[in-house]
Amino acid sequence: MDGVHDPKSPALGLLQEPGEALSKLPPDTAGNQVAWVRALEEGTIEPRATLFRQAPMEVRDTDVLLNLKGSTPVVRFPHKPHTRWLACSNCHDQLFKKEPGSNVYSMERILQGEQCGVCHGAVAFPLTECNRCHSVPRRSPALAAPGAGR
């Protein structure tokens, strides 16, 4: 009756309402109200690396600090929660080059759906959650470590 689903499909009875499915996952206060990274960490969801073949995800466990010269808290980009379900090629090298200093970030472009905004605000937590990205206080000892970021 919604004009989207085929009422004659035998699979129709297997489909869940999104709210019913999402309510099984750890709750969040933003976006679609699911704490997706917690769901990953707790093993509630176990994304596959490929559709048809058993293969492990290539997980990278490094953080990159961005926006070291700005006025807002420093942005910490963590590879791990991204690469537990996104292949490197989603970001490298078209969206972001790997070499430090080779990308020119801009909050304006992010808000227009580029850079981090390709996903954040679309399929990942919304851009109104400033402090989830701007998460490292300017005075944090982490910023004093040699080569800590740029």
Ligand code: HEC
């Ligand atoms: C998805 C991650 C993300 C979110 C969410 C986000 N930002 Fe940013 N923001 C960035 C990145 C990355 C930069 C680095 C750009 C640069 O180096 O200038 C940045 C840069 C900025 C800058 C310019 C540099 C500075 O510190 O003065 C401002 C201002 C800013 N963000 C404000 C905000 C505000 C306000 C929000 C919430 C409404 C927000 N941001 C949400 C990632 C994010």
Ligand code: HEC
């Ligand atoms: C969601 C996007 C995203 C994904 C997926 C991603 N990266 Fe990155 N990567 C970045 C960003 C952003 C930077 C920071 C670049 C900069 O300094 O401006 C970065 C930096 C790097 C760097 C240099 C800094 C470091 O951590 O050593 C390497 C190497 C790298 N990525 C490798 C990988 C590999 C290998 C994968 C897959 C296992 C991967 N990345 C997946 C976004 C991503």
Ligand code: HEC
């Ligand atoms: C290719 C898609 C994609 C891009 C590009 C991307 N992200 Fe994400 N990001 C995700 C997804 C998916 C999640 C997990 C779902 C969520 O938390 O909403 C996530 C989660 C995060 C988290 C939360 C990690 C945690 O432990 O809860 C941070 C912080 C973050 N991203 C920062 C960034 C920043 C900064 C950039 C840009 C430099 C960026 N992301 C670019 C898809 C992306």
